[in-house]
Amino acid sequence: MSVAAPVPVSSAVLVWARQESGYALERVAEKLAVAPERLAEWERGERQPTMRQIEMLARVFHRPLSLFFQPKPPSLPPLAAEYRRLPGIVPGAESPELRLALRKMSARREAMLQLLIELGESTAVFDLAAHLAESPVAVAERLRAALGVSPMHQREWSNEWQAWAAWRTAVERLGVLVFQFSKIPPEEARGLALLRTPLPVAAVNPKEIPEIRAFTLIHEVVHLMLAAAKEEAPAARETRDDEAWAAVERFAEETASQTLVPEAMLAQEIQAGALPRHDWDLSDVRSLARRFKITPLAMATRLRGSGYFDWAHYQGWKRAWESFVATLKPRSGGYAHPVELTLGRAGRPFTRTVLEALDANRITPVNAARYLDLKFEHFEKLRAALTKRPGAEAADE
Template sequence: MASIPALVEPAVLRWARRSIGLDTVAAARKIGVPDDRIEKWEAGDEQPTIAQLKSAATAYKRPLAVFFLAEPPQGFDAMRDFRRHDESDGEWSPELHGEYRRALLQRDNSLELFELDDALPSSSWIVSLPGGSDDDLARAARKKLLGATPVPLPTGSGGPYEHLNTWVSALEEAGVLVMATHGGKVKTREMRAFSLYFETMPVIMLNGADSARGRLFSLLHEYAHLLLHTGGLCDMIADTKATSIDRQLEARCNAIAASILMPAELVLRRPEVVARVNRQGTWDYEALRSAAAPFGTSAEAFLRRLVVLGRVSHEFYSARRPEFLATYEAEESRSKAGGGNWYRNQARDLGKGYVRHVADAHRRRVIDSYTAATYLNVKVGQIERLARTAAIQEPV
């Protein structure tokens, strides 16, 4: 039986491939055709079959119908000019392209559910203090978020996952869509987090391969971007010089995030800090880790906060930072478990607030089972258990 050719424009095929960052050979291998076939399709020398076009739609993460347009769409899911550090490769990986697109898709899904309910998302994440300092902004944001969160900050022996759960829940309650990259597909050296600024339902995507402490600081760093009406992709490189405009913005967001997570008055009251006034040389990794634990942050982030608060010098920080980072990274590597629970990972990656929103609409029959399963990327029979996993009391 002869294969049915798909009558598609070569320019549309070229646009779809480039939009996800694949070269022709990589695309051919994902689709399962000879290495030179993509070039022939895009030159108009050959046409894909319907079956091959369906494979291309899957590889390029595009609806099949898009390929039958007469020309490449204009402004259709166009990439923003995200901020990148000077050391970062300007090209996005196909995995990062896909996660960016998923963030926009999930936001569209959420907004559709609100529209079906004739309701509006919360906008309480917005904090406006005309003329106020960044410390004032951080103080007001912390008070507003923690005043409305359904999960209070942990006390005593609460670990980094409990702290992360509190702040994620607080931002979701305030109207921010929080999610994570799937299965560690995007490397942390390429992206620690990104944010998409919208007045209604902004988005923060964390890197699911990052540690809980890393995700926590990235979460508040991206929230600082939203407070400043900016969005972008960050690798969270610490830079005390901050000479370029982009680095100055990153340093500012780092400072706001640190101020939200580690208020000055609470840091300065820590017994480890009180005992080391004018004795910065006595700080070691164990002391920093102990002092940082009640805030859910890393020892390195706490040390950086001490620099800002004038308790240790820039020279001490620069000299000891590599040692503390190496110890922290080794510690995090030992604590990482392989695999994990699929439902928990799926709830984390989709975002627990998003899962609860979709599951609630399904329970109330606002949407049918097929739609709910499509929104959650699961089978219909998995919806109920995924919803239970995303319940407020579960750790992230």
Template sequence: MAEKVKINPSILQWARKTAKITEEQAAAKAGVSLERYQAWERGDDFPTISKAQKLAHDFRRPFALFFLPDVPRDFQPLQDFRRLGSVELGTGSAFIIREIQQKQAWISELNQENGEKPLPFVGKFSSKDKPEEVAVDILHTLQIDPSNYSSSNVIKDWISAAERQGIFVSRTSFIHSKLTLGSNELQGFAIADPFAPFVFVNSDDWAAPQLFTLVHELAHLWIAKSGISNEVEPVTPDRAKFHPVELFCNEVAASALMPMDLLHREVSADFSYRYEDVFSLARRLGVSAYALLVRLYKLGMLTLSQYGILKEQADLGFQQFLLKEEQRKAKQKDSEGGPNPYLIKLNKNSRLFTQTVLDAFRGGVIEPTQASYLLNVQVNKFPKLESLIYG
């Protein structure tokens, strides 16, 4: 008979609950009956070593944690700024938030130990300030000119600019093959720490909403409001369902991505207000046609009638875009066998975080096992990550 291990049942229960996993799901993962699993959480019975290791893996907790005498202090939950009526955060969201919190805590401690100064832009403003002023400061700090991006990949330009200023940007929608993140549940979140600010963007969205989410989360840093967001978008109706902080950060994002003076230059007297022209301008700015229409309407540059007509065309254009995207992704998967797994890990970890960990590892500051744990990559595969950073 396989040897059983006397784990702490209270910690087993805590690990399951913080992973947003039900008793039924945990029993199925362990391959035992519900009654047997419940006996483990009561302490009436104990799992075998292999079963306990399997549960530790499924709950994303170190196996040794099960043997502590008391439930450890976990990271404090981030404030939930999501829209009223949002679905409860699931297992995937719990895992990605915890993972980013662990990375953020490590890099913040490292930066403080190295005598790094706090970043002056974190908490520089509050939600009582004017969104336009915050937007101008973001553009100035990141040295971004929305009228003159350096490439056609606008979100990449923004991420590179943010990471040059010490902001860690993580992007993924992928936990593992059977666990992904839906953007309706979690679109992004921010940890506004002055020594290691971290931003997460759910890449389940297409490029334009991802960019808007990124700048929205940057606004959270500028007003020092750590928290979780979903349904990040320019808002016209139903504002009551949105948290005031979210409305403020939306205004900041809209002002940064679509500055008023730029729009007045672009939408001059000879602007036709045809959907093709609106779409072309939105594409150059890296935003959705809908986001641009809302911005133009709020600035009084569109009548309500014009807005309504163009909004219908934008909705139709978006459906056609989604169809083309599905076809493109299917074709890419067939020809390339899917995305590069190391590029996925690099984007998930943040390029800046990956580079920092690799530098610490190469400099002997951290052990190979810790570096591997932080990056979730085997040490002998580090060159694959490095080739993507510096290649």
């Protein structure tokens, strides 16, 4: 019985590929069905893997096969030099899933910039900035005006999916790439931002309901505004302690809340609905939340912020809400077509640019399929979907 021959590879490259992808040695060994001791021997250069094992490593790490035949590891800046500080995430110790998502979004942004150059098109400029010394209300008014979302348009949205699509489109018009990242639990990351210019990135977790995605998106845009004003630095360079950073997060949350629910519009909707009917109970808050297409908890927080009820009432309401939520059945994920996943993940501006580059013979069908992570056989459906009004194309992945 023949035994597959070992293939000489750089042990330093093997170590780099695993560590840069965020994997512990034991987890990689499990995926390859080899003993951890054997993988450690590869990384020390005492043994060599077979070709099949190298191919498996490339798939696990989502790296090109050619990388493993380089004499030394590539020199790349840390991922934390791009994304904003995230609660509970230690720069350099991100999960493999989050590191992969960050790499993919960063590569997508770089591809977008290159394709725009190839097509001779200009790059949109995100020129909004915010300072922590400002009032969140003032920043929200400025952001809302730039987004171009009027109270009339907001009232016309028939459901939360239309609302999410409208907020996303409005943010994309500002020169921001809006992506979605998959396979990451919301507890790890609900949203993130790549603080790069031009074309900064605001990304959200598609495992969240659309009402939460909209808030998360605006929240991330506020962080982009703070970064534009040099009030915030990427995670690798952020030096604030936890207390100071919590103040930054509160500023972003309050500004996002004021953007989605402006004070004047809130008062008008309360009056129009003759609220509260029952001392701001669950039904009152849920009714008002439906008008703005946000979650009841977000609406309760907004009402407390505007003084419609005090802290004690809010705490009691929140306990009642949590008890109610505990009685609900979990939502099923459902099925999403690959085209819907692509539009949800990559967004319309990026998708449209890739197709334009393909039509102009600037890239090959193979490259287009790789950029969009979509088989070429689905491209006609993708083109048809782009002609339709943005909607519920952001299902779970």
